[in-house]
Amino acid sequence: MRTLAILTALIGAVSAAPSLIPRVSSPFSIAKPGGIDDIIITANNTLNGTYHSPTTTVSKKAAIQARTAQPGHLPIQIVNNFSGGQVNAYISGLDTDNRVVFVRGDGSLVYPSSGGSSVPVPISSAINIPLPAKGNSITVTLPIVLSSARIYFSEGNLQFFMVKIPNGDGLVQPSPTNLQDPSAGINWGFVELTYTTGLALYANISYVDFVGMILSMSLSVTDGSGTQITRGLGASAVSQVCQGLVQQGSQDGYPWSSMCVANSAGTPIRALSPGDYSAINSAAFQNYWSAYVDQVWSHYTSTPLTINTQTSAGNVNCQVSGSTLNCQGDNRGYAKPTAGDIWGCNSGPFAIQAGDNSIHSAVVPRLCAAFVRSTLLIAGGNVQPGVSQSQYYTVNPTNHYSRLVHQFEVDGRGYAFPYDDVNPDGSENASGTLASGAPNVLTVYVGAPPS
Incomplete structure (x- = not known):
């Protein structure tokens, strides 16, 4: 904490005597919340549903219970372990008719409408669920099943909007990468969940995009398989x-600190992954991996790389020929990845296309994980996955965001990049997912994990 303490002291000194001490610029990206005109609508911050009504409608709990054809009855307990200000929860998703819906604390449903507007319209209905004081909990029961759902948590009020899209109404959600988003200065985060018509539950905590409001989960079940916890x-x-x-x-001169977003007081409220930070500054890490990629290609021109597909295909040998890495039995080869390809694992050579065979689909996650963790040129790196987790992120360049996320995880759970589940056979899985076909109660801990 010494670096931040010194920074805080310097900022305080500058505020006290601005004429005597040179102003110190923050190492962080500073959020400057704007208005509707500052919203940037992307596929990453919209939830698209069908158009259902020209006006916002509310279904009371009794009316929902009367719809016997609509399954669903999942208690969600929310435990407030947060040491800051007032925390609000927001439960959103798509119902079985693909309509955007919010669940209120009393179990009633709000179906917000854009009113046909192609410009985002603020949701004016009360959709927030105020949490009780620290140390207390509240239980909200989902009266219906939900897909593509999220439970947002924020210190203060998040702003959500509706907008007319070609096939219906879309929910515009807070964006972690838009520094002028109306909610940019708020400390927030979310858990993802799907509650199926078969009453199965899938809930997930992930740090693939950013670290924000600290959240943990546990799931009790009715089938005797035991409580799950992340x-x-x-x-x-x-x-x-x-x-x-x-x-x-x-240490290395790259703007890693700019991946942290601070509020107007200079307090960091979230840390973005390198891939998400590229939405703010695409050039910052553009050449970060270039020399490493060249070294990998040079090394595996004369040395075979073995990919353990961890499928019935077993091990496949790969080798560079010309500018392409080719793997036995793979339907196509791999060009050199760019920094963006490595951060996201879903573009360039790591984009899985329709028609790719099972070997290609198995090689992509294992090859990208090896780049992210920088294990291709260390001892034993000629077999992927092969080296132990203690050897991940031990050489430069590497994904230091992922390294730090895993360093500060309490139980090693929660992905820090898309293929964080790639590990040698028998190794611990980093997934933050809880899942059961017989869920009893989902508990979410806000602000700190349970002891």
């Missing part, structure tokens, strides 16, 4: 990750 990150993880990014930037 503790995720500790209460101070945002400041710890940002401190680590500041230190990394001072």
Whole structure:
């Protein structure tokens, strides 16, 4: 914490005597919340549903219960472990008719409408669920099943909007990468969930995009299989990750610290992954991986790379020929990846296309994971996945965001990049997912994991 403490002291000194001490610029990206005109609508911050009504409608709990054809009855307990200000929860998703819906604390449903507007319209209905004081909990029961759902948590009020889209109405959600988003200065985060018509539950905590409001989950079940739990990150993880990014930037000169977004007071409220940060500054890490990629290609021109597909195909040998890495039995080869390809694992050579065979679909996640963790040129790196987790992120360049996220996870649960489940056979899985066909109660802990 020393780096942040010094920074805080300097900022305080500048505020006290601006004429005597040179102004110190923040190492973080500063959120400057704007209005509707500052909203940037992308596929990443919209939830698209069918158009259902020219006006917002509300279904009371009794009316929902009378619709016997609509399944669903899932208790969600929310435990407030947050040490800051008032926390609000927001439960959103798509119902079985593909309509955007919010679940209120009393179990009633709000179906917001854009009114046909192609410009985002604020949702004016009360959709927030105020949490009780720290140390207390509240239980909200989902009266219906939901898909593509999220439970948002924020210190203060998040702003949601509706907009008319070609095939219906879309929910415009807060964006972590738009520094002028109306909710940019708020500390927030979410868990993802799907509650199926078969009453199965899938809930997930992920840090693939960013680290924000600290969230943990547990799931009790009715089939005797035992309680599942994902503790995720500790209460101070945002400041710890940002401190680590500041230190990394001072070592290698890259703007790692700018991946941290601070509010107007200079307090970091979230840390973006490198892929998400590229939406703010696409050039920052453009050449970060170039020399490493060249070294990998040179090395595996004369040395075979073995990919353990961890499928019935077993091990496949790969080798560079010309500018392409080719693998036995694979329907196509791999060009050199760019930084963006490595951060996201879903573009360039890592984009899986229709028609790709099973070997290609198995090689992509294992090859990209090896790049993200920088294990291709270390001892034993000629077999992927092969080296132990203690050897991930041990050489430069590497994904220091992922390194830090895993460093501060309490139980190692929660993906830090899309293929974080790639590990040698028998190794621990980093997934933050809880799943059951017989869910009893989903509990979400806000602000700090359970002890």
